[in-house]
Amino acid sequence: MKRMIAIAALAAVSGCAGLSRSMEYADVTSAYQAMPDDTYKIFDKPSEGRMLISTSLGKAMATGAGACQRM
Known part of the structure; x- marks a missing residue:
């Protein structure tokens, strides 16, 4: 259980880094x-x-779901 919480927290934090990077392109x-x-x-x-x-949102979600299943 602790491992799943740690993985979820890590995924949430890494997603924030991508989001902040993408915001640099908001006006492009x-x-x-x-x-x-x-x-x-x-x-x-x-x-x-x-x-x-x-990638498209659907492709990104499918890739993330696949990564979770492999753990």
């Missing part, structure tokens, strides 16, 4: 790129030489 125009496995959302900051590429 995005584009979508369809690929065979998923549709990706791309945020480009050419002036900074940076890009943020994210």
Whole structure:
């Protein structure tokens, strides 16, 4: 039980880091790129030489659920 609580707490904290990073792209125009496995959302900051590429919410949830099942 303690292990599950620790894993959940770690997942929650690591999610916050990704969220704060994505907020840096809140004012950036995005584009979508369809690929065979998923549709990706791309945020480009050419002036900074940076890009943020994210999967769909469904794909992210499926990946997270799969990781939990393997533990």
